[in-house]
Amino acid sequence: MTNKYVSLLRQYGFKVTHARVKVLERLEHATKPMTAQELHEELADAKMDLATVYRSLNKFADAGLIARVQLGDEFMRFEFAKHSHHHHIVCNSCGKVSEIELCNLDALSQDIAQKTGFRNITHHVVFSGDCQDCANKS
């Protein structure tokens, strides 16, 4: 087993296991941040325990290999770390998630720093609205 994910795991000092490779692989091909349960279902063939999925995700996220994403519901989601600043927009009716590359919050963050005295300000944004498909249906 010597592929991209194996190297990535080695690079981060993780032991290489079947489960971890599968999780990483699935996450990199995801078109939206995924929950532990979604991953578990989609990787049913690999017969790994849900607890193992959670443990892998938390390790990877703590190490910065993947990112935790909250989209406003009760689930924690995870996405392959892209290292490019972006946000998400979620459809109010079908739940579809798209990525947003635009962000103009840096200037605002500086303003906030000045006014509030906070330093090293970061932000988490989730947009929501009605996607084109859903808007057309109604």
Next chain:
Amino acid sequence: MTNKYVSLLRQYGFKVTHARVKVLERLEHATKPMTAQELHEELADAKMDLATVYRSLNKFADAGLIARVQLGDEFMRFEFAKHSHHHHIVCNSCGKVSEIELCNLDALSQDIAQKTGFRNITHHVVFSGDCQDCANKS
């Protein structure tokens, strides 16, 4: 019992109970969004059940009397509805929450609408950073 909160409850068509008045009152005087558990603890004198707190909060939030706020942890928080657009900034180390009145996301939302086809776009933002007190300590 004829005060501000009683009127407010009547106005929204809610029955007026001791518990509801207490919850509303406490929320209006809060300096930050509060969790159900915090409210329950702080209203210990009123001896109301945690379930009652949850039920009140959810009713009020559904009716628009108060707003649900997620700050990035596992708790749902609630704040008295202010009807003025604002966001929050949370200190990474002490958890202090401050309100942010500035927001320049409307132009960006229009851009996003054009590029993605989403309509009626709204946004939820949480800033975080190191507050002045904590930054000075370290």
Next chain:
DNA sequence: GTTTGTGCAAACTGTTTGCAACTTC
């Protein structure tokens, strides 16, 4: 062969719900 990961079941946490008793109007 030592260290680390896994499966399983049980625990934990925030929140919701069913139901009988009680308030509110």
Next chain:
DNA sequence: GAAGTTGCAAACAGTTTGCACAAAC
């Protein structure tokens, strides 16, 4: 007195954890 609310206990959902066994290095 009809309708809605409460307290209590039990249920629920997402997530974490303890432990014996298994896999990785």
